[in-house]
Amino acid sequence: MLGVRVNIFIDNSLGEPEQDANSALTELDKGLRSGKVGEQCEAIVRFPRLFEKYPFPILINASLLKLADVFRVGNNFLRMCVLRVCQQSEKHLDKISNVDEFVKRIFSVIHSNDPIARALTLRTLGAVAGIIPERQQVHHSIRSSLDSHDNVEIEAAICAATQFAAQSKTFAISMCNKISNMIQGQSTPASMKLELIPILQYMYHDTHTAAMVRKLATDLLPGYPAEDFVQVILTTLTKLAATTLVDIPSQVELLLEYLHEDSRFQIKSSVLQQLYELAKPGAHLWPPGAVDSIIDMAYTTESPRILRLSLRVIKVLVESPLICAQHQDPDSKLRKLCLNMSLSSRICLAVQAIQILTQILCYGFVENSQVSGTNDVIQALESLILLLTQSEDKNQLELKLTLKCAVRLCEYKLDYCEKFLQLLGSRLGSVDSSFSITICESLGAIGSLQPEALLILIEDILKHLSTLSKVNNPTSKQSLTKVMLCTLIFQSMCGYKWRMDVELAIKEVTNNNNINLWANYRIGRAAMRYGHHKAALSIFEDLTEQVSSEHLHFWLVCLKEICTAESELIQNNPEDCDDEEKTLVDRLSFAVVHYNKAIAALKAATTPSNHLHFQAEYMRIRSEFLQCLIQVIHTCNILCVVPPPAIASTLAQTTRDEFMRHGYLTNQMRKCVKEFQNCSEMYWGLYQTAFDADPSTLENLQILQQMCVLFEQCVENISINTSLSKPEILDFVSKNTRLECKQLIQGCKIATEIAGGICKKDSPQTITHKHANILRTIANVLSNTTLPIPRFFFQILQSTTIKLSVSPQPRVMGEFISIQFGSQLAVKVEGVVQHAQKPGLFRKVDGVVVSISTQLQTNTKNKDSSNVSDTKANLETISTVLQQTVTPHKDFFTAQFLLAFPKGGQYVLSIEASIVDEVGNVWKTGPRSTLTVKVPEEIKNTPISMPGMAGTANVILMPEDNHFIKPGQKK
Structure with a gap:
């Protein structure tokens, strides 16, 4: 067996x-x-x-x-x-x-x-x-x-x-002579010398040693002309120069000398690789004429690989503003070389040349300088795109790099958007499915810069989408292409009314996708991200009963309820004023109900490994904001329904507040101000926890917070005696806002213009029907503004968590730590920063703020005291907060605190960690852990002189002993 x-x-x-x-x-x-x-x-x-x-x-x-x-x-x-x-x-x-x-x-x-x-x-x-x-x-x-x-x-x-x-600096300096002697010694084998030479790259700790090592290595070059030795020595000198920086000019000259004089192919390749490494620290350190020397090599060489490596070095060099400024002229050697190479039959060389030309043009656009020869570059780029999309070879990487150049040019000059959209749209239905995905991604990137330009491609997109929908067994690439095409439709229809044929096309795609339901989910998710909740509602209604997991079912129910709520808020055909007001309250109430249902479903979808904290808070704050709008509308109706009381004038004179003449209305208005302020603070609190969120999500939270601030200022200017000023939205609105948030920005702008009428009132301390109508109109505008659900609601592209270990810990979990009265407790907090995927994608961890707070929960001292003031003192809560900012070393950090407890009782220690990014912003990401510390009550020893004794005897006076007078008692 x-x-x-x-x-x-x-x-x-x-x-x-x-x-x-x-x-x-x-x-x-x-x-x-x-x-x-x-x-x-x-x-x-x-x-x-x-x-x-x-x-x-x-x-x-x-x-x-x-x-x-x-x-x-x-x-x-x-x-x-x-x-x-x-x-x-x-x-x-x-x-x-x-x-x-x-x-x-x-x-x-x-x-x-x-x-x-x-x-x-x-x-x-x-x-x-x-x-x-x-x-x-x-x-x-x-x-x-x-x-x-x-x-x-x-x-x-x-x-x-x-x-x-x-x-070690000491070891490097002490070993310098030893290594030099072994390298120069005749008894040392050649293979061992090749292993010893790379040690010299670490002899950079002082200038004398670095100069000596450099002289030793350069003296070895003539004596060891073998290919292996030359490559190892040059590589060592390059790494040494890249560290010291002062030797970069001389090292570049040495490498260029070998590049032109040594005819061996491997040496030329190695030299160009080292020049590429030296170009990264900065092209401004290169000697004059070095760039022209590489360009001359590219002109004269017949080897495609040497030419490719030369263009690779030039591509890094043009990232320096100095090199770009020197080659702005279309007649420069570099631009002529790249323009010729862009028409090469070798695709890799043409792509490299286009990347160099794109970098030079983008630099000119940034500097607002006169850029000449742009038409030639654009024509070369268009020709290369057509060549790559018509080629039978699978040049997927080359096509992506070329299309990135097109997107960069559109970013710096929006006039090119329409031209490239027409070019890519014409190639959409005539290329392979793998190329279609790349083209759709580029169309989406350009369309996010100028979405209205995508409208000219709607017919082509619908035609291609209809063709793919008729495929019986679509491949994964074809399914992904359909998702991308639907996303393009969502982008192009942002801010526009849907056509019937567009709605039917989306329904046809999702109905024919019964096999690949994941594609349907992605289409619905994209619809919610761009604010098309009605289109997403029908998709999620079909998906809720087609999943096997209970948690996924409730997650889809949550998304369906969100779409139901947001679809009800959008009113395309407003009616007259009175019916509109009634309809607005009904729509807001309906949305609040469905948001509460979504929150309940989300709680059922939560798992121990996926807490969905951001999603729950986002929906809860949105529901609070809608309830605040309902409260404002009801408050405006008080002006017509509830007259001020008879004592309102007397109350206004007593408080010296003229707004109190309106009685109950003023109190309700001021209550609304606090509610909007609270809602704004909740958005800010959620923003501070979203360290891993993408920039679009953070922008979404900023705009929603600004909506609350805007309404808060409007109501405050009406009901509180402050200096009247026109509410203004944040400065980031003037920048290039992302496509998902443009409708929110537009709603804020319209509401701000309407709010300008609040400042135009005859009596500055009077609430009129005009003010109530303005508030109703603003509430209608903000509620009717499409809400795009941010990407972080669905996807976490960067995941960063902190794991804490606190010592001391109680012997039994859940019990307290006991210390003596008058002593101090040393608390050591150790932690590690854990990265799940793509660390540092949006922001990096530069430090960790560890805060510890102590709070006295119970104090049983002198329970039987009859003095009321002593009782209040015993019940007084004592709290202390200490903070320490530490820098993680290889994702590990530690902090130590020394805590004092001035009174006896039971204390709760709360330890919390926050992340500091590279800019210095503090993000309250947690985690938070608690400990319980119990300090015994103070026991006083009162010395009493006993008769007949030479000294004194210490008699312990217990609180229960009624024979002695207690502190604070009278005889």
């Missing part, structure tokens, strides 16, 4: 409850102490995953000390496994607190008689060079091992020397 080996390690790959850090470490420790080498190796290789899951110093320190013990007493195979763990866990090594003990256990193997063991030790020490850069004994061991007679040990010493030279 075959034996089955049971895995003693839990992988948690089947959904079992996860272990905590201590349990996981205990399981791996059992494997390390096992007598079987296989189980020991299996335990060792699992440590990197443990470090990623629990990246806290106490666990990492304990784990690496255990691994160091295994390295000390184990065999060479186990040592190699430990080496791999150190190499894979480089960013966690600086969390080792017992560095001396860790290095001592590893370093003890250096005295072994086995050269393989010594080589593994050197490589392990090199892997941890970041935490021990200045260990002299390690430096001495590396220097000694370079003189070894075993090649394995020498190679390990060279590897360790490279790593230590990159970390």
